[in-house]
Amino acid sequence: MGARTVHQLFDLTGRTALVSGGSRGLGLQMAHALGEAGARIMLCSRKPDDLEQAVGDLQAAGIDARWIAADCAKEEDVARLVDQTLHRMGDIDILVNNAGATWGAPAEDHPVEAWDKVMDLNVRGYFLLSQQVARKSMIARRSGRIINVASIAGLNGNPPFMKTIAYNTSKGAVINFTRALGAEWGAYNITVNAICPGFFPSKMTAGLLSTVGEDKMAAAAPLQRLGDDEDLKGVCLLFASDAGKHITGQWLAVDGGVSAVIG
Numbered sequence: 293m294g295a296r297t298v299h300q301l302f303d304l305t306g307r308t309a310l311v312s313g314g315s316r317g318l319g320l321q322m323a324h325a326l327g328e329a330g331a332r333i334m335l336c337s338r339k340p341d342d343l344e345q346a347v348g349d350l351q352a353a354g355i356d357a358r359w360i361a362a363d364c365a366k367e368e369d370v371a372r373l374v375d376q377t378l379h380r381m382g383d384i385d386i387l388v389n390n391a392g393a394t395w396g397a398p399a400e401d402h403p404v405e406a407w408d409k410v411m412d413l414n415v416r417g418y419f420l421l422s423q424q425v426a427r428k429s430m431i432a433r434r435s436g437r438i439i440n441v442a443s444i445a446g447l448n449g450n451p452p453f454m455k456t457i458a459y460n461t462s463k464g465a466v467i468n469f470t471r472a473l474g475a476e477w478g479a480y481n482i483t484v485n486a487i488c489p490g491f492f493p494s495k496m497t498a499g500l501l502s503t504v505g506e507d508k509m510a511a512a513a514p515l516q517r518l519g520d521d522e523d524l525k526g527v528c529l530l531f532a533s534d535a536g537k538h539i540t541g542q543w544l545a546v547d548g549g550v551s552a553v554i555g
Contacts, residue, residue, distance in 0.1 A: 490547025
């Protein structure tokens with residue numbers, strides 16, 4: 293058998309993807325990318341109304357999509373999410389860990405309970421969901437793709453106007469979690485990679501962008517713009533498909549070049 297074409301390598305027909313935090317923003321963008329390549333999509337987040345609207349958008353685009361409400365910081369919710377996904381859609385081929393939280397406060401005044409909330413969802417939640425999916429689907433089949441959404445906030449410190457110590461710490465942890473898990477689970481033919489977005493307009497960044505200004509934030513990037521509703525699609529599909537089958541334990545910044553300047 294000869295080498296496959298590019299179209300064949302990127303084709304996800306017949307595969308199932310579970311996307312946490314998939315009801316809006318970057319998660320929904322990646323769900324569209326996977327669905328447009330042929331995957332069936334299961335979305336999860338905490339809010340049923342948001343999920344129902346997001347699944348409606350995906351279905352309107354001709355994508356087979358469903359939803360389950362779950363809090364990925366809770367172990368019992370994660371187990372239920374994975375069990376119900378397997379029951380309703382069969383084996384999980386692709387996992388996108390995207391559910392996340394942030395909190396803005398000076399480090400000296402940062403509430404401990406807010407630190408715990410951010411770390412529980414952004415780090416512990418990724419571990420719990422990866423572990424459940426691998427145990428119940430990927431390891432036995434010796435096949436799987438895990439994509440962790442980190443951030444360029446995990447690569448460096450912040451400018452003085454940004455005070456998000458818990459978020460930065462959690463995303464730095466996600467990057468090394470990706471390296472360690474990719475190294476360990478390569479034996480099962482499971483790839484684990486991370487995407488590090490820069491500044492994208494979203495609910496999470498709305499406060500920062502309104503304070504600093506979108507023009508000023510865009511001007512800090514070599515490409516002179518913020519991320520848009522297409523910019524994560526290509527890297528997500530690369531990591532999810534056979535086109536990226538020899539890539540694991542890696543991270544890629546999608547930030548308009550910001551990390552190249554401050555890195």
